[in-house]
Amino acid sequence: MSVLKGACVIGQSGGPTAVINSSAAGAILTALDSESITKVLAAEHGITGVLSDRLFDCSQEDRRELELLRCTPAAALGSCRHKIRDPEQDDSDCRRILEVFKKHDVRYFFYIGGNDSMDTCEKISRYTRQVGYECRVMGIPKTVDNDLIGTDHCPGFGSAARYIATSMAEISCDNQAYGSGSVAVCEIMGRNAGWLAASSALAGINGNGPDLIFLPENPFDIDSFIEDVVKISERKKSVVVAVSEGVRDSSGRFISEYGSDLAKQKDSFGHAQLGGLASTLAAYVRKNTGIKTRGIEFSLLQRSAAHCVSGTDEEEAFMVGENAVINAVEGVSGYMTALKRLPGEEYHSEIELLPLSAVANREKPVPSEYMNKEKNGVSDAYIRYALPLVQGAPECETENGLLRFARLKKVFVK
Numbered sequence: 001m002s003v004l005k006g007a008c009v010i011g012q013s014g015g016p017t018a019v020i021n022s023s024a025a026g027a028i029l030t031a032l033d034s035e036s037i038t039k040v041l042a043a044e045h046g047i048t049g050v051l052s053d054r055l056f057d058c059s060q061e062d063r064r065e066l067e068l069l070r071c072t073p074a075a076a077l078g079s080c081r082h083k084i085r086d087p088e089q090d091d092s093d094c095r096r097i098l099e100v101f102k103k104h105d106v107r108y109f110f111y112i113g114g115n116d117s118m119d120t121c122e123k124i125s126r127y128t129r130q131v132g133y134e135c136r137v138m139g140i141p142k143t144v145d146n147d148l149i150g151t152d153h154c155p156g157f158g159s160a161a162r163y164i165a166t167s168m169a170e171i172s173c174d175n176q177a178y179g180s181g182s183v184a185v186c187e188i189m190g191r192n193a194g195w196l197a198a199s200s201a202l203a204g205i206n207g208n209g210p211d212l213i214f215l216p217e218n219p220f221d222i223d224s225f226i227e228d229v230v231k232i233s234e235r236k237k238s239v240v241v242a243v244s245e246g247v248r249d250s251s252g253r254f255i256s257e258y259g260s261d262l263a264k265q266k267d268s269f270g271h272a273q274l275g276g277l278a279s280t281l282a283a284y285v286r287k288n289t290g291i292k293t294r295g296i297e298f299s300l301l302q303r304s305a306a307h308c309v310s311g312t313d314e315e316e317a318f319m320v321g322e323n324a325v326i327n328a329v330e331g332v333s334g335y336m337t338a339l340k341r342l343p344g345e346e347y348h349s350e351i352e353l354l355p356l357s358a359v360a361n362r363e364k365p366v367p368s369e370y371m372n373k374e375k376n377g378v379s380d381a382y383i384r385y386a387l388p389l390v391q392g393a394p395e396c397e398t399e400n401g402l403l404r405f406a407r408l409k410k411v412f413v414k
Contacts, residue, residue, distance in 0.1 A: 002331075003036055004036060004107050004108075004134060004136065004329075004331075005036050005037075005038055005107070006036075006037070006038055006105045006106060006107025006108065007037065007038050007039035007040070007041055007104050007105050007106045007107065007108070008031050008037045008039070008040055008041065008106065008107070008108035008109065008110060008325075008328075009041045009042070009043055009050060009055060009101075009104075009106050009108070009109050009110070010024060010027050010028060010031070010040070010041070010042050010043070010058075010077070010110045010111075010112070011042070011043035011046045011047060011049065011050065011077065011109075011110070011111050011112065012024060012046055012075040012076075012077045012078065012079045012111075012112045012113065012142075013046040013047065013079055013080055013081070013082075013111060013112065013113035013114075013116070013117040013120065014079060014081060014113040014114045014116060014117050014142065014143065015079070015114075015143070015144065015303055016073065016074040016075040016079055016303055016304060017073075017142055017143070017144050017155070017156030017159065017160065017303050017304075017317075018073045018156065018159040018160065018163075018303065018304060018305055018306050018308070018309045018313075019155055019156055019159055019309060019313050019314050019317035020074070020075055020079075020112055020142045020155075020156060020317070021069040021070070021072045021073070021074070021075070021076045021077075021406070022069065022070045022071075022155075022314050022317035022318045022321070023112050023140050023142060023155060023317045023318065023320055023321035024042075024069055024076065024077055024112060024321060025066055025067065025069035025070050025318060025321065026317070026318035026319065026320065026321025026322035026323075026324075026325075027110050027112070027140065027321035027322065027324055027325050028040055028042070028058050028066055028069075028321075029063075029066055029067070029322075030321070030322045030325040030326060031058075031108070031110075031325050032058065032059065032063075032066075034325065034329055036329045037108060037325075037329070038105070039057065039059065039104070039105075039413075040057070040058040040059060041055040041056065041057060041058065041104060041106070041413060042055065042056050042058055042077045042410075043055055043077065043078075044056065044077065044078045044410070044412075045077075045078035045079060045080045046077075046078065046079055046080035046082065046111075046113075046117075047080060047082055047084060047097075047111070047120050048080045048082050049078065049080075050097055050100055051084075051093065051096055051097065051100070053100050053103070054412060055100075055104065055412065055413050056408075056410045056411055056412045056413065057411050057412070057413050060409060060411040061408055061409060061411075062409075065406045065407055065408060065409075066406070068397065068404060068405065068406035068407075069406045070314060070318060070394065070396075071306060071309070071314075071394060071396035071397065071403060071404075071405070072306065072405040072406040073303075073304045073305070073306040073309075073405070074304055076406055076408055081116070082120075083116065083119070083120075084097075084120055084123055084124075086123060087123060087126065087127040087130070091127065094123065094124065094127040097124060097127075098127070098128065098131065098133060101128075101133070101135060102133070104413065106135065107134060107135050107136065108135065108136050108137075108138075108325075108328050108329075109121075109124060109135060109136070109137045109138070110138050110140055110321070110324050110325065110328070111137075111138075111139055111140065112140040112141075112142050112321065113139070113140075113141075113142050113143075114141070114142060114143035114145065114147070114148060114154070115143070115147065115148060115359070115360065115361055115362065115363060116361070117139065117142070118139045118141075118148070118336060118356055118359045118360040118361075119360040119361050121137055121138070121139040121336070121356050121360070122139075122334075122356040122357055122360040124137050125137035125333060125334040125356055129334075135333075136328040136331070136332065136333035137333055137334060137356070138324040138325075138327065138328050138332070138333065138335060138336070138337065139324075139335070139336035139337070139356055139359070140320050140321050140324045140336070140337055141154050141155060141320055141336055141337065141338060141339075142154065142155055142156050142317075143156055143157070144156045144157055144159075144160035144189060144196060144302060144303045145157070145189065145190055145191070145193055145195060145196065146193065146195035146196070146364070147192065147193035147195065147363045147364045147365070148336075148338075148359060148363075148364060149358065149359050149362040149363065149364050150336070150338050150352075150354040150358060150359050150364075151336075151338035151339045151340075151352075151354070151359075152338075152339050152340055152341040152349065153339060153341075153389055154339075155313060155316050155317035155320055155339075156303070156313070156317070157195060157196070157313070157389065158310040158312055158313030158316075158389035158390055159305070159308060159309045159310045159313040159314070159390075160189070160196055160199070160302045160303055160305075161195075161196065161199035161202065161310075161386055161389060161390050162308050162309070162310045162313075162390035163298075163301065163302055163305040163308040164188060164196055164197075164199050164200050164202075164242075164298065164302060165199055165200060165201075165202035165203045165390065166203070166308055167186075167298060167301075168186065168200040168203040168208070168209065168210055168240070168242060169203040169206060169208035169209070170208075171184055171186060171240060171296065172184075172203065172208040172209070172210070172238070172240050173208060175238040175239075175240055176237075176238040179237065180237065180292065181233055181237045181238075181239075181291050181292065182237070182238060182239070182291065182292045182293065182294065183229060183233070183239040183240075183241065183282070183285050183291050183292070183293040183294070184238075184239070184240045184241065184293075184294050184296055185241045185243065185278045185281045185282045185285065185293065185294070185295050185296065186200070186210070186240065186241060186242050186243070186278065186296045186297075186298065187243060187245055187277045187278035187295070187296065187297045187298065188200065188242055188243065188244055188245065188298055188302065189244075189245055189298070189302050189303070190215070190216060190244035190245060190246055191216065191244075191245065191246035192216055192246055192363055192365065193215075193216065193217070193246075193363060193364065193365050193366060194213075194214075194215025194216050194217055194244040194246075194365075194366045195366055196244070196302065197213055197214070197215055197242050197243060197244040198213060198215060198366055198370065198371075198378045198382055198386070199386055199390075200213060200242035201213060201242075201377065201378045201382065201383060202383065202386060202387060202390060205383070205387070209240075210240045210241060210242040211232045211236075211239050211240055211241065212225075212228055212229070212232070212239075212240075212241045212242070212243075212376045212377065213241075213242045213243070213376060213377045213378055214241070214242070214243040214244065214247050214375075214376060215244050215247070215366055215371065215375075216244045216246035216247050216248060217365045217366050217368075217371070218371070218375040219248065219249060219250040220243075220247040220248060220249055220255050221249070221250070222249070222255065222258075222281075222284060225281070226284070226285065226288050226289065228376055229241070229285055229289065229291075230289055233289070233291060239291075241281070243277060243278070243281065245277050247277070254277075255277055255280065255281070256276050256277040256280060258280050258284075259276055259279065259280030259283065276297075277297075278295030278296055278297045279295035279297075280295075281295065282294060282295030283295075306396075306403055306405070307403060309393065309394055309396075310389060310390045310391060310392060310393070311391060311392025311393045311394050312347070312388065312389055312390070312391050312392055313389060313390075314394040315394075316339055316349060319351065320337040320338075320339065320351065321337075323337045323351045324337045327353065332353065334355060334356050334357075335353040335354060335355055335356060336353070336354045336355075336356055336359050337351050337352075337353065338351070338352045338353070338354045338359075339351070339352070340352035347388035347391075366382075369381050370382035370385065
């Protein structure tokens with residue numbers, strides 16, 4: 001293998017998570033220690049920062065602040081939702097990216113993100129190969145939705161699952177405080193895959209889980225939903241429901257559209273903007289049953305709750321970033337650093353390299369064996385899958401009684 005010397009660019013993309021910065025820390029700190037990487041640059045707001053040549057020099061940061069990224073939520077480098085053009089149809093975006101790469105002698109590109117981010121990686125990898133510019137491109141997985149193909153699970157999911165299970169248990173306890181009957185409908189992230197809503201079932205291990213769980217993998221019938229709620233309310237006063245934001249009826253229409261125009265709005269990738277499902281279903285329950293009902297939308301806390309980070313998730317998030325750099329320096333390009341679960345009673349994982357072309361723009365739904373027969377809950381197999389991912393808690397620094405987050409200077413290069 002020939003030694004490739006040059007600068008690297010590290011970027012973040014898509015929805016933030018509680019541990020996306022741990023992946024950034026893994027990549028940045030490993031790159032700074034590499035003899036092959038001459039300069040470590042970070043893109044402001046992902047690929048849009050590359051296109052606009054807004055890159056800052058990570059060597060100007062205090063190492064302590066970079067290490068604090070491991071316990072800092074959201075996307076400290078700045079994120080984006082931007083779909084670059086396919087170079088086979090229009091190479092203007094890739095030509096601009098190459099121009100910026102050449103200006104700064106960038107020979108390594110590391111991009112942290114989900115399905116759409118792997119699409120960006122794949123296009124850049126393909127284009128640089130076609131034009132003969134040696135640049136090693138690696139995708140680093142991230143998404144709370146846990147819907148990336150190939151990887152056993154995705155960094156970001158375990159912490160979001162831990163927050164959801166914890167919050168669901170707290171809501172369940174609160175909902176039981178009064179003697180009168182009540183229903184709490186909890187809206188959880190998940191457009192096409194219900195991994196997060198399913199994680200609410202983990203609260204049931206300690207006796208405070210939801211009574212009903214609905215995932216987007218199955219058509220949602222609103223009349224059957226009411227029947228389920230009524231049936232449960234006849235034997236217990238407190239009913240708690242977990243539902244994925246992306247549930248649709250048998251015609252494919254988002255249930256959130258029944259009471260909201262948000263789903264008519266699209267982002268740059270063509271995804272509908274969702275929201276308002278909990279209040280829509282809560283109003284429907286009140287109207288049809290007369291039961292006191294509350295709609296609760298977990299919203300951004302699912303992906304930014306640093307106080308609820310899973311230790312397993314944080315360690316693996318750092319590991320996928322670290323290994324992306326290690327593999328690239330060793331000559332690997334065009335791959336994503338996935339997680340492979342190892343057999344055995346105790347949970348362990350290792351890095352597995354997957355071609356970007358095999359993961360870009362593809363989604364992993366919750367398999368049928370992880371759901372119950374009625375499709376309104378999950379099976380024990382799902383519990384066995386998800387429970388190891390919410391274990392432990394990282395040691396994080398505090399200041400004035402609150403978590404201390406990284407404070408980056410972000411000194412831009414010219």
